[in-house]
Amino acid sequence: MGYARLFFDRIPDPNSVLWNAIFKGYAENEFYREVLVLFNQMKRKDVKPSAFTFPFVLKSCGKISALREGKEVHCFIIKSGFQGNPFVGTTLIDMYSGGGAIESAHQVFGEMPVKNVIVWTAVIAGYILVNDVEHARKLFDLTVERDVVLWNTMVSGYIESGDMVKARQLFDEMPNRDVMSWNTILVGYMNNEDLKAAEELFEVMPERNIFSWNGLIGGYARHSRFFEVLVGFKRMLTESDTVPNDATLVTVLSACSRLGALDLGKWLHVYAESNGFKGNVYVGNGLIDMYSKCGSIENAIDVFNSMELKDLITWNSMICGLAMHGRGIDALNAFDCMKSMGEKPDGITFVGVLSACTHMGLVENGFSYFQSMTNEYSIVPQIEHYGCMVDLLSRAGLLKQAVDFVRKMPIKADSVTWSALLGACRVHKNIELAELALEHLMELEPNNPANCVMLSNIYGDVGRWKDAARLKVVARGMGVRKIPGCSSIEVNDAVTEFYSLDERHPCRVEIYEALGGLTELMKSYGDEPDLKDLR
DNA sequence: ATAGGGTTAG
Numbered sequence A: 001m002g003y004a005r006l007f008f009d010r011i012p013d014p015n016s017v018l019w020n021a022i023f024k025g026y027a028e029n030e031f032y033r034e035v036l037v038l039f040n041q042m043k044r045k046d047v048k049p050s051a052f053t054f055p056f057v058l059k060s061c062g063k064i065s066a067l068r069e070g071k072e073v074h075c076f077i078i079k080s081g082f083q084g085n086p087f088v089g090t091t092l093i094d095m096y097s098g099g100g101a102i103e104s105a106h107q108v109f110g111e112m113p114v115k116n117v118i119v120w121t122a123v124i125a126g127y128i129l130v131n132d133v134e135h136a137r138k139l140f141d142l143t144v145e146r147d148v149v150l151w152n153t154m155v156s157g158y159i160e161s162g163d164m165v166k167a168r169q170l171f172d173e174m175p176n177r178d179v180m181s182w183n184t185i186l187v188g189y190m191n192n193e194d195l196k197a198a199e200e201l202f203e204v205m206p207e208r209n210i211f212s213w214n215g216l217i218g219g220y221a222r223h224s225r226f227f228e229v230l231v232g233f234k235r236m237l238t239e240s241d242t243v244p245n246d247a248t249l250v251t252v253l254s255a256c257s258r259l260g261a262l263d264l265g266k267w268l269h270v271y272a273e274s275n276g277f278k279g280n281v282y283v284g285n286g287l288i289d290m291y292s293k294c295g296s297i298e299n300a301i302d303v304f305n306s307m308e309l310k311d312l313i314t315w316n317s318m319i320c321g322l323a324m325h326g327r328g329i330d331a332l333n334a335f336d337c338m339k340s341m342g343e344k345p346d347g348i349t350f351v352g353v354l355s356a357c358t359h360m361g362l363v364e365n366g367f368s369y370f371q372s373m374t375n376e377y378s379i380v381p382q383i384e385h386y387g388c389m390v391d392l393l394s395r396a397g398l399l400k401q402a403v404d405f406v407r408k409m410p411i412k413a414d415s416v417t418w419s420a421l422l423g424a425c426r427v428h429k430n431i432e433l434a435e436l437a438l439e440h441l442m443e444l445e446p447n448n449p450a451n452c453v454m455l456s457n458i459y460g461d462v463g464r465w466k467d468a469a470r471l472k473v474v475a476r477g478m479g480v481r482k483i484p485g486c487s488s489i490e491v492n493d494a495v496t497e498f499y500s501l502d503e504r505h506p507c508r509v510e511i512y513e514a515l516g517g518l519t520e521l522m523k524s525y526g527d528e529p530d531l532k533d534l535r
Numbered sequence B: 001a002t003a004g005g006g007t008t009a010g
Helices: A002-009 A016-028 A032-044 A053-063 A067-079 A086-098 A102-111 A117-129 A133-142 A148-160 A164-173 A179-191 A195-204 A210-222 A226-239 A246-259 A262-274 A281-293 A297-306 A312-324 A328-340 A347-360 A363-377 A383-395 A399-408 A415-427 A431-444 A449-461 A465-476 A508-524
Strands: A486-491 A494-499
Touching: A002 A016, A016 A032, A016 A053, A032 A053, A032 A067, A053 A067, A053 A086, A067 A086, A086 A102, A086 A117, A102 A117, A117 A133, A117 A148, A133 A148, A148 A164, A148 A179, A164 A179, A179 A195, A179 A210, A195 A210, A210 A226, A210 A246, A226 A246, A246 A262, A246 A281, A262 A281, A262 A297, A262 A486, A281 A297, A281 A312, A297 A312, A312 A328, A312 A347, A328 A347, A347 A363, A347 A383, A363 A383, A383 A399, A383 A415, A399 A415, A399 A431, A415 A431, A415 A449, A431 A449, A449 A465
Parallel strands: none
Antiparallel strands: A486 A494
């Protein structure tokens, strides 16, 4: 765009076609503000816009939610007699409904002399966007011409409102379906918690494209079914001609992160580099996160350094990854570096920054970063940030201050916050505050036995066995079993889950013998393993 | 040279 603009600026009296070309360039590259600035210049130079001008300008207004400017453009359109143009009208409808002004969108629609199927689709999509499916359906029933896009729009309207029955009914009524119709209903089932229906549909689809595969794999990922993500990806590679794209890789990388599948993650890294994804910001971000969460922070840093283009998520992934690995200084340095590169931090950046402070015990620094959120960056701290502060104080052993902080918080503390405090009470052996934390946790999560088990363990630590037993009984009385903490390890190209004291593995005897040997070895180095939790 | 539908990351 830089060169295009230089060239444009040297044209003595650009006509409307040339103006439209520069608008198109800026709109396609998401420089929406620049489109509006240039449109004003065009008006000042008295160049008459054509019907082609307004779609670019209106789209830009919509994208940056500049409804006020959009209305001015609308007036200009009426004055210059373009309001009947279907292209202009459609973009007006789109802009108004995108800004929540559905009445204005409907008015534009009503005043249009020629309503083709695209105009109808735009206004129906508008009603869907403002959660008025019923109104959308009424309009749909009034249409005389229906093409596959209109049908798909109405089907996805029902899906977004959570009504899969109506969506499926309409899908079955469709005179003809394209791949997108199938993909829409597939993702619909996935997002409305019916994985089985989605899986069955996937098997009978007449045709699949990249969106079908990503819909399946991405749906699994959203439901934390990470093994299925890997299985789906392997199926895609072996039994289809569809080539993975960046969205596919990002999804599979996130599954690797959660499963600790470092070898597969490394394979994906090589695959990405040799298949044209070098320099893809999405994939790079996924790789940073995968390497961090799989324990390989050095590889994460290498990916980070190799990325020429970085966005907010790149920085956030790196900062959070470093904090996660206890490299607080590096995390805070990265934060400074980010600012000097002109990238604006957001709420998630501060989750990383605050947890970096927590792991280094930097209470005062943590507070000044917390203050800077509102003072310097006008970011309103959310519950997770208050939780970070409670965690910061708690882990530093300042339990009393942590409770005071909770009392002064403008938001009600959630279970994560109280659990952080409860966990720290165990380390710092503070029974009184542990009991207080449990009281609140019982209110917030009355059916989670983990909280009672934790307090029971704290009693056990200090030898109050009666109280410990009493709370174990309470925990058991909750009717649900505590979900055991589960971990996973990648061995020989497969990921295996395991629990504490797991007896399921065929090699359990050898595994526990090796663990016993390691424990002895640690003792010989003077380390005394704390085996309390293995009771 | 312009308008309506689907997937991804912290």
